[in-house]
Amino acid sequence: MISVRNLNHSFKIGKKGKEKRVPVLKGLTFDVPEGEIVSIIGKSGSGKSTLLHIMAGFLTPESGEISVQGIQTSSFNEVESAKFRLDHFGFVFQNFQLMPGLTAFENVELPLTLKGISKSERQKKVKDLMQSVGLTDVQDHYPNELSGGQQQRVSIARALITDPPIIFADEPTGSLDSETEQDVLLLIQSLNKTRGITFVIITHDDEVAQTADRVYRMHDGILTEGGVQHAI
Amino acid sequence: MQFRDQISFVGQHIKKNKMRVFMTVLAATMGTAFLIVLASVGFGLHETIRGEVLSNRLVTQIEVFSSEMHEEKVAELKKRDHVKAVVFRQNIGTEQQSSIGNFTGNNPLIVTDFIEEEKANFELQEGRLPEKANEVIVGSNFAEYLMNQQDENKDGEFTTYDGKLIGEQFIYQVGDNEGELIEDEMMLTIVGIGKKPAKDWEQDQKIYADASIIPELEKIYYTHVDKPADDHSDAQQLFYGNVNVYADKLENVKAISTALKDDGYSVYSISDELDQLDVFFLALKAGLVFVGTIAILISSIGIFNTMTMAVTERTREIGVMKAIGADPKLIQRLFLMESAWIGIVGTVLAVVISYGVSIVSNYVLPIIVTAALGEEDFGDMTVTFSVIPWQLVVIASTISIGVAMISGWRPARKATKIDVINALRQEL
Numbered sequence: 001m002i003s004v005r006n007l008n009h010s011f012k013i014g015k016k017g018k019e020k021r022v023p024v025l026k027g028l029t030f031d032v033p034e035g036e037i038v039s040i041i042g043k044s045g046s047g048k049s050t051l052l053h054i055m056a057g058f059l060t061p062e063s064g065e066i067s068v069q070g071i072q073t074s075s076f077n078e079v080e081s082a083k084f085r086l087d088h089f090g091f092v093f094q095n096f097q098l099m100p101g102l103t104a105f106e107n108v109e110l111p112l113t114l115k116g117i118s119k120s121e122r123q124k125k126v127k128d129l130m131q132s133v134g135l136t137d138v139q140d141h142y143p144n145e146l147s148g149g150q151q152q153r154v155s156i157a158r159a160l161i162t163d164p165p166i167i168f169a170d171e172p173t174g175s176l177d178s179e180t181e182q183d184v185l186l187l188i189q190s191l192n193k194t195r196g197i198t199f200v201i202i203t204h205d206d207e208v209a210q211t212a213d214r215v216y217r218m219h220d221g222i223l224t225e226g227g228v229q230h231a232i
Numbered sequence: 233m234q235f236r237d238q239i240s241f242v243g244q245h246i247k248k249n250k251m252r253v254f255m256t257v258l259a260a261t262m263g264t265a266f267l268i269v270l271a272s273v274g275f276g277l278h279e280t281i282r283g284e285v286l287s288n289r290l291v292t293q294i295e296v297f298s299s300e301m302h303e304e305k306v307a308e309l310k311k312r313d314h315v316k317a318v319v320f321r322q323n324i325g326t327e328q329q330s331s332i333g334n335f336t337g338n339n340p341l342i343v344t345d346f347i348e349e350e351k352a353n354f355e356l357q358e359g360r361l362p363e364k365a366n367e368v369i370v371g372s373n374f375a376e377y378l379m380n381q382q383d384e385n386k387d388g389e390f391t392t393y394d395g396k397l398i399g400e401q402f403i404y405q406v407g408d409n410e411g412e413l414i415e416d417e418m419m420l421t422i423v424g425i426g427k428k429p430a431k432d433w434e435q436d437q438k439i440y441a442d443a444s445i446i447p448e449l450e451k452i453y454y455t456h457v458d459k460p461a462d463d464h465s466d467a468q469q470l471f472y473g474n475v476n477v478y479a480d481k482l483e484n485v486k487a488i489s490t491a492l493k494d495d496g497y498s499v500y501s502i503s504d505e506l507d508q509l510d511v512f513f514l515a516l517k518a519g520l521v522f523v524g525t526i527a528i529l530i531s532s533i534g535i536f537n538t539m540t541m542a543v544t545e546r547t548r549e550i551g552v553m554k555a556i557g558a559d560p561k562l563i564q565r566l567f568l569m570e571s572a573w574i575g576i577v578g579t580v581l582a583v584v585i586s587y588g589v590s591i592v593s594n595y596v597l598p599i600i601v602t603a604a605l606g607e608e609d610f611g612d613m614t615v616t617f618s619v620i621p622w623q624l625v626v627i628a629s630t631i632s633i634g635v636a637m638i639s640g641w642r643p644a645r646k647a648t649k650i651d652v653i654n655a656l657r658q659e660l
Contacts, residue, residue, distance in 0.1 A: 058555065058652045078560055086557025097552045097656060101248055113237050114558050158556075 001166065001198050002032035002055060007064030009050060024050045026221040028064070032200055033214070034165075037192050039201040041209040042218030049170065051218070052202045056089060056168050057081035069165065086114060090159025090197075094171035096151040098143040098158075104150075105130065105139040108157045115162065126161060133157050133187065149180035156187060160197075167191075169201045173208055185211045233562055242569045249542065253574065256538040260578025261585065263531030264632040267524025268586035268625070272618040274520045276594075278513035279619050285505055292316070292479040293352075294489055297498040301473045309477055310348075312491065314484035317351035319344060322471040324449075327407025330420075330439065332400060335378035335393040339370070341404065341439040343446060343471065352478045359398045359424030365444040369424040370397060371436030397422045404439070406449060406470070408456045416452045418445075446471070521627060528632055531578075532639040539571050539643035543650075550647050551655020560648040567647050571640020575633040582632065583625055590618040 007028040012019045024047045032038045042048040053059040055066060057073055066074040073084060090111075091097075098107045105126055112122040130139050133153050143151055152172065159167045169188070173181035189211060191197055201212060209215050217224050233241075246253050298305065306320045322343040330339045346354070346361045362368055378393035385391050404418045420439070429436055453470045477492070479485045486503040493499055543550070550563055597617045 053653055056555070082554065082557050082559050084557075085555070089557070091555055093656065095656075097548070097555070099549055099552065101244055101549075110553075111556050113241075114233050114553070114556060114562070116234050116237075118234070119237075 001034035001069060002200070003065075003067045004031070004055070005029050005065045007051075007054065007061055007066065009047075009054060009059070009061050009064075024221050025054070025061070025064075028221075028223055030216055030223055032166075032198060034198055035192070035196045036213040037188065037199040037201065037211065038214045038216065039203055039209040039212035040216045040218055041203055041206065043204060046218040047221040048202050048204075048218045052168055052170055052200065055200065056091070057085055086111065086162065088164055088166060090162065090164040090167040092152070092155050092159050092167060092169040092172045094174035096143070096148075096155045096175070098151060098154060100143055103140050103142055104135060104146065104154045107143070107154055108135075108161050111158060111162045126157075129157050129161055133160075147180075148176050149183055152176060152180070152184050153187065156184070156191075160191065160195075163195075164197070166198045166200065169199060171203055171205075172201060173203075173205065181208070233558075238562075238566060238569060242566055242573060245542070245546075245570060246573065249538075252538055252541070256534045256574050257578045257581070259531040259534040260528075260574055260632065260636060261581040263524075263528040264579050264582030264628055265585045265589070266527040267521065267631065268582060268620060268628045269589050269618065270524045271517055271520040271624055271628070272586065272590050272620045274513065274517040275619040275621055275624060276616045278509075278517070280614070280616050281509060281513070282506065283614065283616075285509065286502065291482050291502050292485055294477045294479065294485060294492065294499050294501040296475040296477055296492060297500075298475075298496075301475055306475060309475065312477075312488065314480050314488055315477055316480040317348045317478040319348045319352050319354075319476045319478070320473055321476070322443075322446075322473045324406060324470060325472050326409065326453075326470065327411045327413060329405045329407075329413055330378065330402050331405075332378060332393055332395070332402045334380045334382060336381070337374075337377040337379060337437070339374055339377050339437045339439050341368075341441055343441050343443055346440075346442060349440075352476070355427040356424045357427045359422070362423055362440075362442045364421075365442065365448060366418065366420050367423045367442075368420045368445075369426055369440040370422050371426045371438045371440075372428040373435045373437045374422075374425070374439070376435075377437040397425055399423075406453055408453075414452055414456050416455065418448060418452070521631075524628070525631055525635075528635050532635045535571055535574055535636050535639040536643065538574070539567060539640045540646070542570065543567065543643045543647045546647075547650055547655050548658040550650045551652050551658070554650065554652045555656060564644045564648045567644035568637060568640050571644070572633060572637050574640075575636025578636070579629045579632045582628070583620075586620055590620050593618050 007025050008023070009025040010021045010023040013022055014020050028051065040048045040051060050059065054061045054074075057076060061074055064074065065072065068084075068088060071084075073081070076084060098104075099110065102110065108130060109122050109126045112125065117125075127136075127139075130136050133156065135150070135153055135157060138146055138150055138154075141150075143154070146154065152175075156167075156172075172188070173184055176184060185208065188199055188201070192199055199212075201208065203209055296309070301320070303320070306318050309315060309318045324341050328338060328341055330337050350361075356369065357372055359369070375393045375395075375397060379390040380392075381390055383391045399422065401419050401421050404420045405413045405416075407413050420441070426436055426438075426440065450470055457470075477488060479488050482503075485501050486507075489499050489501045489503060553563060554560065594617050598615060601615075
């Protein structure tokens with residue numbers, strides 16, 4: 001599903017003229033098979049978030065190749081990358097990243113609005129999805145009127161609404177208490193099983209990583225460990 | 233994203249920042265209204281002066297001069313395109329006198345073609361057009377110029393004729409080339425009175441006769457004066473003519489004038505005067521629009537500020553939209569639509585306010601100026617202080633909305649360049 005080959009990336013730091021290049025990703029090569037939950041675990045500064053940003057197309061890598069469903073995405077320009085994201089990816093962020101001026105319903109509706117889908121079709125689809133993830137009661141609430149767990153459910157619903165084959169989750173339980181964390185992880189596992197969606201979860205938490213089918217461990221920009229932990 | 237959704241998206245953001253957007257719209261409104269009202273003074277003055285020029289003469293009239301004006305040339309003029317009428321008036325170039333009883337006057341006789349005169353809006357106040365050679369029409373002030381020089385009123389002025397005119401006969405005499413009246417007389421019958429001239433200060437004391445009177449008058453005249461050897465001699469001619477060509481529409485006056493000039497005629501028409509006037513006022517109006525545009529440019533700083541703040545405040549939201557998959561061009565369009573909305577609403581309000589100011593100023597300013605000058609009015613002049621034609625509305629709207637969009641351009645570009653990763657890192 002996602003194939004990463006010899007991926008390298010570095011950041012410039014320091015004042016202009018005295019910049020230093022700090023390598024962040026050092027020749028990464030790995031695969032994310034279709035229909036699996038893959039977690040990339042690592043400490044802060046290990047380069048896991050940069051890896052997600054490059055896979056999602058927020059960053060262009062210095063070298064290396066990434067292909068998604070056989071399509072080379074690492075050479076996309078900004079516009080092509082945005083369109084590809086809208087059609088193929090869903091995103092779940094640590095801070096939920098909901099639009100504060102939109103209700104839960106409107107937040108979930110947003111990707112469909114961006115795709116130019118008609119209002120009636122959008123509303124039917126959002127209504128069905130919100131019902132399936134248990135958000136009907138709070139659909140007219142604004143994000144600041146929702147609990148952390150509810151906000152993350154809205155965020156997951158927003159990622160799901162376009163039926164993407166891949167969802168990237170960046171520390172999806174990072175802002176949640178342990179009880180809510182379990183709820184969210186169960187929801188991710190259930191969606192993976194029922195809808196066959198591939199999840200790429202970035203986390204620093206071993207417990208979260210254990211819910212994945214495949215775990216890659218990152219340290220100083222190198223994948224040090226990886227493997228299948230569950231029967232797929 | 234569908235256009236309807238884009239509008240609704242922009243609407244939601246405007247609602248969220250009502251106060252700030254209101255102040256920016258207010259600045260845009262004031263700038264645009266200033267431009268419209270300022271330029272409207274130029275349009276108002278232009279209209280006033282133009283109206284004054286046009287009211288003093290027949291607008292479609294072209295005076296044609298030629299050293300050899302005769303019936304064939306007149307017939308040729310009538311055939312030209314867009315010519316409604318050609319009035320060939322022949323005046324008598326010598327002394328003349330009209331008398332009813334003891335009342336005498338030097339009312340000039342004019343020989344004309346009444347069919348053409350009617351086409352050129354010659355109207356009768358009373359009576360009918362002449363049908364015989366000795367029947368004439370007199371101007372509305374004809375009687376006032378017939379005076380009894382043996383009778384004075386209490387103010388020491390000669391009494392004027394106040395009897396009836398229609399059906400009345402009077403004696404008409406022409407003078408010889410020395411200016412002495414010829415004893416041979418013609419008895420003319422008044423069958424109609426011309427309409428009073430539109431302007432109070434205009435007087436019409438003339439006698440209008442048909443061309444059939446010419447043989448009789450020439451017979452009297454040339455009995456006492458030697459007939460010129462040919463028609464080209466200026467000396468001792470009884471009649472000299474002038475021709476007025478009337479265009480069917482004001483727009484065609486210029487074309488007819490140009491064609492006549494090309495054919496060697498000397499012409500004078502209102503369009504010559506208006507051309508110079510229009511050039512002057514065009515320059516004045518352009519200057520006023522330029523000054524007004526500076527006000528709009530000042531208001532554009534407000535729009536730039538508002539949009540820059542909007543982009544800065546919404547950095548995280550823009551980042552989320554870009555992360556989800558929003559096209560950078562869409563983000564740019566949404567911000568441009570917002571600044572255009574400010575420009576459009578500001579312009580609409582400005583147009584409404586400007587029309588209000590224009591109406592009020594046209595009503596109030598004459599009262600104030602009259603009171604200040606201590607005069608009853610501006611004489612015959614109708615002064616329009618402010619006129620807002622649709623062209624001014626179009627020019628002001630284009631400038632205002634254009635400037636608003638240009639002001640929003642840079643912030644909108646900035647929005648598209650927002651880095652997704654940095655935007656997502658922003659605190660809520």
